[in-house]
Amino acid sequence: MSTPGIGADQRGRRRKGGGSSGTLRKVGDGAANVVIREPGRFFALVLDTFRAMFKLPFQWREFIQQSWFIVSVTVVPTMLVAIPFGGILSLQVGGLIRQLGAQSYTGATAVVAIVREASPLVTSLLVAGAAGSAMCADIGSRKIREEIDAMEVLGINPLHRLVVPRMLACAFVALFLNGLVSVVGLVGGYVFNVMLQDGTPGAYLASFNAIAQLPDLLQAEFKAFVFGITAGLVAAYKGLNAKGGPKGVGDAVNQTVVITFMLLFLENFIISALYFQFVPSKGM
Amino acid sequence: MGVEIRVEGLTKAFGRQVIWQDVSLTIPAGEISVLLGPSGTGKSVFLKTLVGLLKPDRGHIWIGDRDLPNLPEAQLYETRKLFGVLFQDGALFGSMNIFDNIAFPLREHTKKSESEVKRIVLEKMDLVGLIGAEHKLPGEISGGMKKRAGLARALVLDPEILLVDEPDSGLDPVRTAFLNQVFIDLNAQIGATFLIVTHDINTARTVPDNIGLLYQRHLAMFGPREMLLSSEEPVVRQFLNASKIGPIGMSEEKDESELEAEAKMGLDSGMLPPIPPQQMPSNGLVRRGMHAPGAWCAAHGVTPPPGSFIDELGRNWIEEWPRYVASMSAGAGAAAPGGYPPGGGHYPGDMPPGQPGAGARY
Numbered sequence: 001m002s003t004p005g006i007g008a009d010q011r012g013r014r015r016k017g018g019g020s021s022g023t024l025r026k027v028g029d030g031a032a033n034v035v036i037r038e039p040g041r042f043f044a045l046v047l048d049t050f051r052a053m054f055k056l057p058f059q060w061r062e063f064i065q066q067s068w069f070i071v072s073v074t075v076v077p078t079m080l081v082a083i084p085f086g087g088i089l090s091l092q093v094g095g096l097i098r099q100l101g102a103q104s105y106t107g108a109t110a111v112v113a114i115v116r117e118a119s120p121l122v123t124s125l126l127v128a129g130a131a132g133s134a135m136c137a138d139i140g141s142r143k144i145r146e147e148i149d150a151m152e153v154l155g156i157n158p159l160h161r162l163v164v165p166r167m168l169a170c171a172f173v174a175l176f177l178n179g180l181v182s183v184v185g186l187v188g189g190y191v192f193n194v195m196l197q198d199g200t201p202g203a204y205l206a207s208f209n210a211i212a213q214l215p216d217l218l219q220a221e222f223k224a225f226v227f228g229i230t231a232g233l234v235a236a237y238k239g240l241n242a243k244g245g246p247k248g249v250g251d252a253v254n255q256t257v258v259i260t261f262m263l264l265f266l267e268n269f270i271i272s273a274l275y276f277q278f279v280p281s282k283g284m
Numbered sequence: 285m286g287v288e289i290r291v292e293g294l295t296k297a298f299g300r301q302v303i304w305q306d307v308s309l310t311i312p313a314g315e316i317s318v319l320l321g322p323s324g325t326g327k328s329v330f331l332k333t334l335v336g337l338l339k340p341d342r343g344h345i346w347i348g349d350r351d352l353p354n355l356p357e358a359q360l361y362e363t364r365k366l367f368g369v370l371f372q373d374g375a376l377f378g379s380m381n382i383f384d385n386i387a388f389p390l391r392e393h394t395k396k397s398e399s400e401v402k403r404i405v406l407e408k409m410d411l412v413g414l415i416g417a418e419h420k421l422p423g424e425i426s427g428g429m430k431k432r433a434g435l436a437r438a439l440v441l442d443p444e445i446l447l448v449d450e451p452d453s454g455l456d457p458v459r460t461a462f463l464n465q466v467f468i469d470l471n472a473q474i475g476a477t478f479l480i481v482t483h484d485i486n487t488a489r490t491v492p493d494n495i496g497l498l499y500q501r502h503l504a505m506f507g508p509r510e511m512l513l514s515s516e517e518p519v520v521r522q523f524l525n526a527s528k529i530g531p532i533g534m535s536e537e538k539d540e541s542e543l544e545a546e547a548k549m550g551l552d553s554g555m556l557p558p559i560p561p562q563q564m565p566s567n568g569l570v571r572r573g574m575h576a577p578g579a580w581c582a583a584h585g586v587t588p589p590p591g592s593f594i595d596e597l598g599r600n601w602i603e604e605w606p607r608y609v610a611s612m613s614a615g616a617g618a619a620a621p622g623g624y625p626p627g628g629g630h631y632p633g634d635m636p637p638g639q640p641g642a643g644a645r646y
Contacts, residue, residue: 029299142378150375150434153335154389155361 045159045237049167052160059165066169070131074177078126082181085122086188089113094197104203108210110189116216119181120223120268127174127224128260132231135166136256139239140249148240158240167232174228178220211281219275226271227264234260286314286477286572287347287366287444289334294343296326296333302501303329307343309496309506315573316471316478317506318488320523321498322532327481328372330498331447334479335367336360347445365393368443368476372450374434376422382409383418386437393441408436412466427454431463439470445477446470452484460484464491465566472569485526489513490563493573497523499532510580513559514588525557558591561601570612577601 093109139162142148151158193199235256242252288310295305303326311317321327332338334345336352345352350363376385386405390396396404409415412432422430431451438446448467452460464487471478482488488495489509496506499519505512512520518531531543561577577593578601580586593601601608 145373145378146371146375147377149332149337150369150371150377150437152337153364153367153369154392154437155364156392157361 041241042233042237045240046233049159049163049233049236052157053164053168055157055160059161062161062165063169063172066135066166067173069134070169070173071176073134074126074130074173075180077130078122078177078180079184081122081126082119082184083188085118085181086110086114086185086190087192089118089185090189090192090197094193094199098197103199105207105210106193106199107204108207108212110186110193110204111208111212112216114185114189115182115212115220117272118185119178120220120227122181122185123174123178123224124227124261124264124268126177127170127227127231128257128264131170131173131228132235132260133253133257135170135232136235136239136242136253137249139163139166139236140242140252143240143242144245144249159236163232163236163240166236167229170232170235171225171228174224174231175221178224182217182220215275215279219271219279223268223271226267230263230267231260234263286475288313289445289477289479290344290346291334292344292346294330294333294340294345296329296338296340304498304501304503307498307503309503311477311479312494312573313477314471314475314571315493316467316480316491316571317494317496318492319479319481319496319498320483320488322523323483325498325501327498328449331369331449331479331481334447335364335369365441366444368438368441368446370431370434370438370446370448370451372453373427374422374430374432376430376433376437378422381419381421382414382425382433385422385433386440389437389441404440405436408439409433411439411470412436428459428463431455432466435466439474442474443476445479448478448480448482450482451480452482452487457486460487464563467491468563468571469565469567469569471573472565472567472571475572485524488524490560493562493575495524499523508575508580509562510559510575510578510586510588511584514556514581514586516556521556556589558589559593561593561595564608568612570609576605576609 090106090110093113094106097103097106097109139148142162148158148162151161190201190204193204194201238252238256238259239249242248244251290310292308294307296303297305307330319327319330329338333340334352336345336355340353343353347363347366350359352360352363355363376382377388380388383405386408387401390401390404394401406415406418409418412435414429414432414436417425417429417433422433425433435448451463451467455463467478467480468491470476478492480487480492492509494507495509495512497504497512497520504519505515505517512524515521515524521527522532533542559581562574564574565571578588581588595601
């Protein structure tokens, strides 16, 4: 149970160090914190948030404002990431396909690669990196300005007022981001394939639905939705627990991005694995 | 108006670090109490625990017949409506302008029409002297204005209890004195129970009816102002006189050798400074929680230090008090007699008394 990073961190934070047993205890404390307390508190927040979700009235205004805010910070980067992503898939897969002599399936592979895997992946990058960090910064700065405390004292539940609309806005926008990445990625792939790799437009377009099927898109949208919820919850958790002034907010944002990435990649893997278990591939 | 807060055996720790333990005190209804303590003794934590933002590890907080730490969430939110809290920097919502900030509790918790909301908000803004700043955002106003806006927001639902966290932090002494006058006038007007957490000795000596002192994880003393100001208890004495001489050291408690060296140097004159007269409302009202000057000392056989209860004009308030009360009750509601600019001379004499919020124009 030794986590040197945490031990060092704890030592730095507390001025008065004990002996070696004190250090050991602190390391133990830190490990318990990471393994048990933090996930426990996060889970408690998740439960509270889901409870608050069904409380009326729903904060439509906040939901729409936040959706617009998330759109404004994610759309352009999403497109800019999606174009080269589609391109690189075309380059890589296109080359392989040519070697295998299956040029007529370039379109099919591009669709499968982009819709099934690449677009949820790009969505997760953007949702975690742009939406989650912005949301955590917003909630964290409210926390250190004592706005959250003031809200509670005024008899308003910040989970209901701030977290629920943000989380749902994040999930809602993620659905569209996923669609956007699919479309932009496919267009990018088409352009690269046809213009740079001398593929034929007919081959690219005709095999479009040779392998891909509707459930592929549905699972991608499902992933995007789950990613949005996760990013919103992690951002809210880290933001609501920010402490120690502006640096605390910076730390919280940093941790949000890292934790969200890890969780989203894990979720992506789990959902994909389940999908392949339960949904049969399309027979050719 | 005003609700008593009864705290019993309250203990709070963060991890292994005990913040304070076994704090028991009763904050009397309608009176102004001040909580003092060296930096880092958990005064703000105490305040946050009182409103239920932090959960104590042990103990009870009785607000009427409700025990705050053990209330279910729905009732906790309901009970919080009794409280108005002024946070250190006002804690205004950065995305709303001043007007919307102050109107926020009304819009959330009442079904008042927009014109009614506007009337109440403008009234409270007048009370704290903020008229004209309605459309400014919190980022565009000064620290003092933020505090006053926060105060107006805390007052808008007519709280029974007002908790104030360090009203003097980041304010100059003159503004602090004015803000103190606002608290006293407000207390006279709405009769709520006030608890002010502060470092400011001048505030602690002249404003409250009761003083409490947190020191070394315990409540060193809590009681009427005169009791603490005439106390010989070393910690209380040192803190209330902002003195270097006494058991409180720079970072921790002084050790015995330091104390001995101090005693040898004979720096301590053994005399307590005089007890100043209490600051009084400037709006011609009499505060319910106010006690006659010298009453506690007389009742407990304590001789106040020489020169006590004498204001800057040389008047002895023990003698003036009956006349002041008589003139107040005779002219109740009308202007306060011009001959009695009350308090220790902490606000300008040219300010016409008897006007609500007269002390707020800064």
